[in-house]
Amino acid sequence: MLDDMDIKILALLLENARYQWKEIGEKVHLTGQAVAARIRRLEDMGVIEGYTVKLNPEKTGYAVTAFINVFMKSNDHYAFQDFLKKCKEINEAHRISGGGCYWIKAGVKSNDELGCLLDKILRYANYSISLSIEKIK
Numbered sequence: 001m002l003d004d005m006d007i008k009i010l011a012l013l014l015e016n017a018r019y020q021w022k023e024i025g026e027k028v029h030l031t032g033q034a035v036a037a038r039i040r041r042l043e044d045m046g047v048i049e050g051y052t053v054k055l056n057p058e059k060t061g062y063a064v065t066a067f068i069n070v071f072m073k074s075n076d077h078y079a080f081q082d083f084l085k086k087c088k089e090i091n092e093a094h095r096i097s098g099g100g101c102y103w104i105k106a107g108v109k110s111n112d113e114l115g116c117l118l119d120k121i122l123r124y125a126n127y128s129i130s131l132s133i134e135k136i137k
Contacts, residue, residue, distance in 0.1 A: 063110075064108045064109070068105075068118075070125045070126075071100050072125045090104055092105040101125070104121075
């Protein structure tokens with residue numbers, strides 16, 4: 001499905017999604033038009049789902065990063081998943097196996113905001129929480 005050239009192009013886009021097609025072409029020895037055609041194909045295939053901006057949470061005011069392991073109280077996963085999708089403080093949510101039902105990464109401005117988020121989660125589930133001390137990678 002993906003060839004070596006596709007993999008090289010994807011690696012460059014992961015490095016910097018703002019690279020121009022011509023810049024990518026120079027790095028992989030293709031024309032900008034050929035790179036554009038490959039990128040469109042990768043988008044059409046669903047390999048590339050979209051483009052995003054990566055923000056620094058501390059510089060945007062979201063200094064507290066919490067990792068929350070959720071243990072459902074009931075089997076109403078649909079309502080909880082709907083809550084997860086709508087909650088602006090939640091950056092990532094994964095349904096998991098092993099210890100817990102969900103793993104959530106949340107970013108909030110303060111411990112008070114974190115307390116409010118945890119109160120909302122308690123409507124659906126119990127949890128354990130870890131706070132980020134330092135981002136390594």
